[in-house]
Amino acid sequence: MxxxxxxxxxxxxxxxxxxxxxxxxxxxxxxxxxxxxxxxxxxxIDAGRASAPLAIAAGTPATEMLPWRPATAHGRWRHDLTVLLENRNYRGRPGYWVATPLVIDEASGTAMLVLRGWLPRPSTFPQGLPQVPAAAGEQTVSGELLERVPRLFELWSWAGGRATQLPERLPDPNQATPRVQNLDLAAYAAATGLKFKPAVLAQTVAATPAGEAADGAQLMHEWPEPSLxxxxxxxxxxxxxxxxxxxxxxxxxxxxxxxxxxxxxxxx
Structure with a gap:
């Protein structure tokens, strides 16, 4: 039934x-x-890359710094403030992104945060760190503007962990080159005392000091594209x-x- x-x-x-x-x-x-x-x-992306190249100076307004716009900046590296961004793979190889401030106006402390490129993780990890090229003198850096440093998901950040936070002050005497998972521009400015332009320059070609070899020849300048x-x-x-x-x-x-x-x- x-x-x-x-x-x-x-x-x-x-x-x-x-x-x-x-x-x-x-x-x-x-x-x-x-x-x-x-x-x-x-x-x-199409609008930014179709824009005329921008020469970044201390007085360049934020409205001109469109994401994906080609741009150049001229200044001096602050290698003592370099930060390595962890877990940034390149073609399946583990490594780091190198982030270094380029001071474009010494008097005001105005700087541009530059993603200089990718370096492979040494075989001696975690004891060893990659050798970061550190050219001196004035540099001209070319690349594309980004709104911010691309972020990776941090599981431990939900639990209030501090494993990937910057030191309170840079340079940090306890670690020559800090390693972080993500890099917030405001936090980086507070730690370094520099006045950063409200964008990030992803370097696409090696920096060219006048009359010298190109800086960063060991760095890879291929950046991941957003999923479209x-x-x-x-x-x-x-x-x-x-x-x-x-x-x-x-x-x-x-x-x-x-x-x-x-x-x-x-x-x-």
Whole structure:
């Protein structure tokens, strides 16, 4: 004998199907939002790279420093303030990004934070550190502007860990070259006492001091591009909307059957 349907079971199934339809539709809309974000990033990259190259000076306004715009800066390295960014792989090899301030105006302490390139992690890790090129004299650095230093996810930061925070003051006598997971420009300015321009310069070619060999010949200047495959997000959105439609159809079928049972005369 078939198990009799009850109002409680029907209502429970209707609530669950309705909730699933709503959740699946929300996930589809979220994927469409991600696609729109990636499209906006692509447009920003195209607009920035199509802009005329910018020569950065102490008085350059922030409105001119568009992300992805080609730019040059002239000044002196502060190698004593260099920071290594950990866990930055290059073609599957572990290594570091080298971040060094380029002081563009000595009088005011105005500087540009430069991502100088990638260095491989030494085989003696964790005892050893890579040898960072340290050219002296005035340098001209060319690259692309970034809004900030690209971040990596820090699991231990949720627990209030300080494993990747900068020292309170730089240079730090306890470690010649600090290693951090991420680098915040405001925190770096507070530690160094420099006035940083509100952007980061990702160096794309070796710095060129007049009449000398190019600086940073050992550094790799290939930077990762943001993921811009918005079509994949739209494909995921279509799948979620399909699941939502299936749940909605199941809800309608169940509701229709329940209504028919209520209208059917009882069997004597």
């Amino acid at each position: 078939a198990r009799p349907h009850t109002i409680f079971h029907t209502l429970t199934a209707l609530v669950l199907l309705g909730a699933l339809a709503f959740v699946f539709a929300s996930l589809g809309n979220w994927q469409l939002g991600r696609a729109a974000q990636r499209d906006a990033i692509r447009l920003a 495959d918005s079509d994949k997000n739209r494909g995921y959105a279509l799948q979620w909307f399909g699941f939502s439609a299936i749940a909605a159809i199941a809800w309608l079928v169940l509701a229709w059957r329940a209504l028919r049972r209520r209208k059917s005369p009882p069997i004597l």
